[in-house]
Amino acid sequence: MSYVNDINWLDEVLWNEDGLVPAVAQEYGTGRVLMVAWMNREALRLTAAEGRAVYWSRSRGRLWRKGEQSGHAQVVREIRLDCDNDVILIDVEQTGGIACHTGRHSCFYRRLEGGSWVVVDPVLKDPNAIYDATPDVPDGED
């Protein structure tokens, strides 16, 4: 065992003052950026250990296994770290082809056109058909 192995890979991440880093989820195959959420140390550890995306819900103050309510989980193929150690990029297979709580493929479904944000991507599935009658889905988390 070299000394390198004494440094945990999680220690190399520069967590912000709240102990979080942004995590970008990109879809394997299409390359589409699906969403950006936050991870704390435990969320990133679990993402690697379980091979599925686990985020930290800032609104709910708890770990959030993507798809825990919607079924739209993300299977993680690859985890990357950026040059200044404060952003994570994960390559994922998006279960159901829907990442967004609005029922769209990606959360980035609005484009700036002529000074307005215009919806340019279709709803693939009615959110009412995705979630329970009383969903606990604040801030677009599912």
Add this chain to the structure above:
Amino acid sequence: MSYVNDINWLDEVLWNEDGLVPAVAQEYGTGRVLMVAWMNREALRLTAAEGRAVYWSRSRGRLWRKGEQSGHAQVVREIRLDCDNDVILIDVEQTGGIACHTGRHSCFYRRLEGGSWVVVDPVLKDPNAIYDATPDVPDGED
């Protein structure tokens, strides 16, 4: 003019307590996620107005026109906003094919493998050949 036009598109963005949002730069054509940086209201306004990526440098406390020192500017083709209004995604043409201050294509050049972050992308150009003798490039900004 409808009432909708009275709402500036910049007002729809949910800036954080520091007046910032994360901005993901994705490369047109390859789909590669090149980097994530921060924008304040003025940076986003200028990005749209000038058609090139302008970020807010947290370390320098000023606007940062990507490529201002390296020449590796980003021509912006599209600007998107996510479902909860707090992340920007820009589609860019990366001048020189190098987004990272390390001389690599993308800032996400390390991959988690066997519990370590492993460099998996090559340096395309020596950083010493990109920057002046006394570069002012903190935190990977150029």
